[in-house]
Amino acid sequence: KAGVTQTPRYLIKTRGQQVTLSCSPISGHRSVSWYQQTPGQGLQFLFEYFSETQRNKGNFPGRFSGRQFSNSRSEMNVSTLELGDSALYLCASSREAGAQYFGPGTRLTVL
Amino acid sequence: AQSVTQLDSQVPVFEEAPVELRCNYSSSVSVYLFWYVQYPNQGLQLLLKYLSGSTLVESINGFEAEFNKSQTSFHLRKPSVHISDTAEYFCAVSDRGDKLIFGTGTRLQVFP
Numbered sequence: 001k002a003g004v005t006q007t008p009r010y011l012i013k014t015r016g017q018q019v020t021l022s023c024s025p026i027s028g029h030r031s032v033s034w035y036q037q038t039p040g041q042g043l044q045f046l047f048e049y050f051s052e053t054q055r056n057k058g059n060f061p062g063r064f065s066g067r068q069f070s071n072s073r074s075e076m077n078v079s080t081l082e083l084g085d086s087a088l089y090l091c092a093s094s095r096e097a098g099a100q101y102f103g104p105g106t107r108l109t110v111l
Numbered sequence: 112a113q114s115v116t117q118l119d120s121q122v123p124v125f126e127e128a129p130v131e132l133r134c135n136y137s138s139s140v141s142v143y144l145f146w147y148v149q150y151p152n153q154g155l156q157l158l159l160k161y162l163s164g165s166t167l168v169e170s171i172n173g174f175e176a177e178f179n180k181s182q183t184s185f186h187l188r189k190p191s192v193h194i195s196d197t198a199e200y201f202c203a204v205s206d207r208g209d210k211l212i213f214g215t216g217t218r219l220q221v222f223p
Contacts, residue, residue, distance in 0.1 A: 043213035
């Protein structure tokens with residue numbers, strides 16, 4: 001069974017731009033979660049989607065948003081990029097309850 | 112609120128020596144516990160999980176962890192490490208399996 005895939009793997013943007021990241025979960029997994037990983041803050045939960053509904057949200061500003069499609073694929077969007085948004089963005093999928101399986105991540109650099 | 116403490120930011124060991132990576136958690140409800148491993152420039156790989164049942168859980172590559180409710184701990188152990196075990200290890204807690212709270216990570220460095 002294919003794992004979680006994320007595109008693109010690397011991205012370079014400038015301040016003020018917006019960006020969209022994509023995640024395809026493991027087949028049959030209906031929950032998709034997003035995390036931000038930085039050297040200073042570590043791994044932080046962004047939000048979780050289940051059946052196209054945001055079920056859980058972390059403590060991030062409104063510039064960070066996401067959505068989930070009917071095929072469980074998910075996107076996250078960051079608007080008005082700031083230098084501090086540079087990070088590894090990880091997507092994870094899971095069944096209803098249990099372990100989350102992570103993708104390789106998207107490395108976002110904001111210049 | 113839930114939290115995870117990994118007291119050791121770095122653990123250096125020699126190959127074939129035993130290792131223990133410590134993890135303590137704080138939660139007011141029943142929890143699920145996880146260990147993930149991250150190799151350079153990669154995502155997180157699930158190493159092992161405790162959801163319910165036996166408090167001792169094992170992975171296919173020789174790691175094990177024991178859930179200790181009274182001490183609120185979930186330490187990771189391996190009796191004999193290999194060079195290939197060099198990586199960052201993260202302990203995580205969740206009350207329903209959806210939102211993971213991670214520790215700050217422990218860098219395991221295995222020397223020949």
